[in-house]
Amino acid sequence: MKAAVAIALVAVAVVLVGCGRSDYGADVSFDDVTDTIALAGLDVCSTETTETLPPDAVEEKVYAVDDDCSDDDGRALVVATAYGSEDDRDAAARRFEVQSRPPASGAIWTFGPFTVRVSGDRDPDTVDALTDALDQREAR
Numbered sequence: 001m002k003a004a005v006a007i008a009l010v011a012v013a014v015v016l017v018g019c020g021r022s023d024y025g026a027d028v029s030f031d032d033v034t035d036t037i038a039l040a041g042l043d044v045c046s047t048e049t050t051e052t053l054p055p056d057a058v059e060e061k062v063y064a065v066d067d068d069c070s071d072d073d074g075r076a077l078v079v080a081t082a083y084g085s086e087d088d089r090d091a092a093a094r095r096f097e098v099q100s101r102p103p104a105s106g107a108i109w110t111f112g113p114f115t116v117r118v119s120g121d122r123d124p125d126t127v128d129a130l131t132d133a134l135d136q137r138e139a140r
Contacts, residue, residue, distance in 0.1 A: 033080040039133040
């Protein structure tokens with residue numbers, strides 16, 4: 001029985017290590033977010049700066065993205081929110097993860113000092129492309 005518990009604890013530790021956050025100190029800017037959108041093969045159709053920020057955020061931009069900006073259907077919203085500290089960023093990511101039920105309601109990554117979340121009327125191919133691009137840029 002003790003061996004089974006030990007194996008289970010090791011498995012949990014391996015999973016937790018793989019679910020870490022991005023390096024807060026990484027040199028990442030809003031330009032890097034738009035570069036990542038382009039890396040996903042998507043265009044930024046519009047950009048808005050949020051006036052009413054989430055708790056502890058210092059700046060936030062919302063990008064409407066799609067592979068065809070001439071058509072409003074299927075656009076995803078990529079929301080990049082900058083935080084003044086790693087603790088604030090990680091707390092925001094946890095809040096989103098807890099509130100995003102069912103999981104189809106959105107996805108979130110940490111990317112340097114940012115949280116980057118994807119929502120909106122998006123198709124799975126768009127989310128997959130963004131996921132691949134964020135993974136390439138070492139977002140977690």
